[in-house]
Amino acid sequence: MDNRFTQYFTENRDRHLNELKQLLQIPSISALSENKKDVIRAAEWIANSLKQAGMDNVKVMPTKGHPVVYGEWLKAEGKPTVLIYGHYDVQPVDPLELWETPPFEPDIRDHKIYARGATDDKGQTFMHIKALEAILHTTGTLPLNFKFCIEGEEEIGSPNLDLFVEENKDLLTADVLVISDTPMLEKGKPAICTGLRGLCGLQIDVKGAVGDLHSGLYGGAVQNPIHALVRILDSMRNQDGQIAVEGFYDRVVPVSEEEQEAFRSLGINEEAIRQELGVPEFFGEKGYSLLERTWVRPTLEINGIYGGFQGEGIKTVLPSEAHAKITCRLVPDQDPDEIVALIRKHIEKHTPPGVTVTTQLFDRGRPFATPIDHPAIQAAGRAYEAVYKAPAAFTRMGGSIPIVETFGRLLQLPVVLMGFGLPNENFHAPNEHFHLENFDKGLLTLCEYWFELERTLEN
Structure with a gap:
């Protein structure tokens, strides 16, 4: 890891957290018509942040619903291009009475930042912007070409993004798609998601x-x-x-014995999860484990x-x-x-x-699955291990990011799902939060990944 990046993030941490708070204060709830202006305001905030980070050709592009924010940096001649996807819209906050602090008044306590969107997905999208800002500021250039596609309708199923991608295939063309909107396995254990329901x-x-x-x-x-x-x-x-x-x-499609064995090797403590959830026992499709029920059934x-x-x-x-x-x-x-x-x-x-x-x-x-042996995914595993000092697990996720399958099918590119949230951070629920340990380590991991990906794709 380049010590210049560590120093940059340390010196700018307060500024970055204050900027993140500004973004989290915007109630960009895509499902509610009364928040339409807030959604547009969040899109404009993201666009301005991309410009300040050094991205070019930044624009807020209309759809039949909420807009898509696009930006690019294409000055690495002859190098591959990475498309970064994220979303700036958030879930509704109900039930409001269960929030310990107001959902759009970000609060840092116990080394976590609490707010709607903190982990899903404003916090993780923000990290991508700041990682590239850090590399540009410290080195003057980027190791790869980059494009951003940040939408405002993911939380309502991305109803207009399929058409947007179809109409802008040339604009969005890239060699790899990277998304940070999935959880790690647990604290200190990074995970790369290879399948979504x-x-x-x-x-x-x-x-x-x-x-x-x-x-x-x-x-x-x-x-x-x-x-x-x-x-x-x-x-x-x-x-x-x-x-x-x-x-x-x-x-x-039945899950292979190899993948079932990989699930078992993760050593998930089902009893600890049961106690954390406060349920007397698990219930689900007979004959399947907890991971199988939540990931592949x-x-x-x-x-x-x-x-x-x-x-x-x-x-x-x-x-x-x-x-x-x-x-x-x-x-x-x-x-x-x-x-x-x-x-x-x-x-x-x-x-x-x-x-x-x-x-x-x-x-x-549509559901999505990708082979774990793709070089871009293996490079992500090495980047995680360099920062977290722990091997990355290859997992599936029970949730859905509808546009992932569309991107893979229309743009014909591999998709790398490398998230930094934790499963218990209450995304979609009251008291959503993001562990600042993963905010700090995630920024370094992304910087590490771009250089590791450059080396991987050149070989």
């Missing part, structure tokens, strides 16, 4: 009578939409945690259910409608459109009499 989401709307009814006058004679919804939802999984939608598993989960009277006390009402939101995490080679069609067919088959059921489609994203 895909995603599809539906809302189920059950309609009964034209309006709420008195349960004394009509109870027992009119179908209750909540009862109907519960029956539909209960039909989707059996007691062994298996998904009962016909055809759901047909395209699932598909799911169908109810994310929200509502209908009828929600206030204090009781109201003897027979509600006219009920609703549920469900999402599925998908694995290779499941197709989200096909899974949605299977679920809709299942709902139609299991709808009780006396109600009408409709569905609304939400997020969709």
